[in-house]
Amino acid sequence: MSLEDADCPPLSDVCSGGAAYEEDDSDGWDEMEINIEQTTCLFCPLQFHTIAVALDHCRSEHKFDLLDLKNKYNMDCYSYLKMVNYIRLQKPDPRILTESSVALWDDDVYLKPGDMETWLMYDFDDLGSAPSTPHYAIDGKTPISNINFSDLQKQIQDLTMQVRHRDLLLETYLKDMEKMREVTRTIVESGESTNRKMAHNVVSSGCESNDYFNSYSHFGIHHDMLNDKVRTDSYRDAILKNANSFKDKTVLDVGCGTGILSMFSAKAGAEKVYGIDQSEVIYKAMDIIRENNLQDRIHLIKGQLEKINLPVEKVDIIVSEWMGYFLLFEGMLDSFVYARDTFLKPNGIVLPNRCNISIVGVSDTDRYDRVINFWDDVYGFSMKCMKAEVFKEAFVETVPEDKLLTNAQAITEIDLKTCNLNACIFSSKFTLTAEKDGTLTAIAGYFDTFFDLDNNVQFSTGPHVDKTHWQQTVFFLADVVHMKRGDIIEGTLSCTRLTKNVRGLSVTITIGKSKYQYVMD
Structure with a gap:
């Protein structure tokens, strides 16, 4: 033209x-x-x-x-x-x-x-x-x-x-920008296909993954999270039952999504709430804020947290639902820590302020047969070679309470007021005791979340309570263990980041002489 x-x-x-x-x-x-x-x-x-x-x-x-x-x-x-x-x-x-x-x-x-x-x-x-x-x-x-x-x-x-x-000129400029994005994307993707070395303790100061943030543009995900009553009720109670902590305060909502935590904060009396999200859902969140006549108190910003500037220098409170599967997989801990270190006033409040990860032994031979032994005979053909790959995967699913074999044990705790980015890297010894006779087929991991305020609130994602959208993370064992009530197994669970995906995890479980490596990617 x-x-x-x-x-x-x-x-x-x-x-x-x-x-x-x-x-x-x-x-x-x-x-x-x-x-x-x-x-x-x-x-x-x-x-x-x-x-x-x-x-x-x-x-x-x-x-x-x-x-x-x-x-x-x-x-x-x-x-x-x-x-x-x-x-x-x-x-x-x-x-x-x-x-x-x-x-x-x-x-x-x-x-x-x-x-x-x-x-x-x-x-x-x-x-x-x-x-x-x-x-x-x-x-x-x-x-x-x-x-x-x-x-x-x-x-x-x-x-x-x-x-x-x-x-x-504007039309040409926008077309040029899109071409530049495509070229950059191609360069990045080709670069990621090479075998790059990175020290195990090198961490990210923010994630550039478009796929991660684009996933949160699908409204079904937000329906699942909002429909998770354990999660949403706990955040609501932590905020509204501690309204005295929010009154006339400035709040930052990290990864605000549809803005539910921002609206809880405004309802609790916050003077100003700033919500930040990188996904496209924030445009709908803006409509939601206006639909509820809260636009004078809630200000939403689209962008990567590590690259934006707030209209204020510091905030009084940071709220965020940053947790992922097994607490740390595909979570936003890095962004949460960055927000805390950059924007929170001294002696400010972070919610939640504490989380831990626990594990428990599982005995579910029927599920083990469906997932693992299935490959022994597939329509008359042996596909046992597939088992080695299946054992490397961690499964996100709900463990029936009657399939629990042992007691649970916390293996790491994160103080969100003081932790650093290496909180994702830990190693912990564990001792699990069988509470009934059974065959140990898997180790299941889950997390608990704490809001330590005047009116304390907490919730668990474990198999012993109401189901959450996080469910549990199941690590199947290649060498199952037959146990009698009172028997003990001892082992070590180690966790570190993946070098190719800072939101991914590598989990190693050692029980006796058996060592299992799992990838959450």
Whole structure:
């Protein structure tokens, strides 16, 4: 597409007073239809005939001075477009924009075209310069008395061409960005296919995995999490039953998803809640916040936590449902720790503040036959070679309580107020005692979560309580152990990160002379 292809009358026909004007003795007003689209204020429903009057209204009524903002952030036209789209999408209080130390709209996601409106056609580059269109109206009227009709027509056509030209540039810019993303993605994927070495204690300062965050764009996942009453009721009770800790406080919700924890916090009396999420579901969360009339107290930000800037320097409380399977697999502990170390005030509160991982022995020969011995005879063919691969996998499933063989034992505890990123790397000895006769076919892992406040709340994901969406993580044993009540097995469980996927885990279980290696990827 070129500018010559644009559906725009030649400037010479409009501005030179040529043939089009010689055929008519009128003053020319009928030669051009001027469609005056009213401008809606950026922060309220009021409408105005011109941008200039709307700017004056924003300055006087909302204390929002666009020229001051332009100078403060050294904004260009692209930054202006992102700012308008940000305001329309997020609907922030103007004070958040003017008082923030950073440009909150500085994310390419806000270049995504939205509804066309007069603000997006404003000649932002000329803001504050003379003799451009006035910065503000005078007494509510735009001072155009010195502009004659011919000049006005020329300005309209020039501005129309500028808008179309910028639309073309913006379209090209977005296409170039997508090409760059594809090239980068190809380079990264090809790089990951090589065998790279990384020390076992090297950890991530944030995950770049699009697949991980894209998975949380599927609404079925959020339905499962919200429908998990153990999880959601516990967070609700921890927040609402400790409203005295939230009253007039500033809260950061890490990985806010649909915004349920943000809304609990606001209901508990928090003065301001900032929710951050990298997945696309945050756009629906914004609708949910507005649907519940909480947009004045909850401000949502799309982006990677490690790369965003908050409108405030520090917060009083951090809430997050960061836990994954086996607590640490595909969890967001790294982001939680980063948020705590970067944004939490000294003596601030983190919720939850403590978690532990426990294991228990399982005796379920029927399940063992379906998963493991199945490969002995598959439609008359032996596929025993598959067993070695199956034994490397950890299974996420619900263990029936009547299949528990031993007592449970906690193997690690994480204090979320003080832990570092190496909390994912641990080794623990265990001793499990059979509580009945049976065959030890697997070790099951689960976690407990604690909210230690004035009114303490905790929940477990173990097989002895109501089911959660985390269920349990089952490690099948190649060498089953026949046990009598009172028999003891001793062993060691070690956990570390995968080098190719920092959200993945490598788990090693040693029982006697048998050593089992499992990959959670």
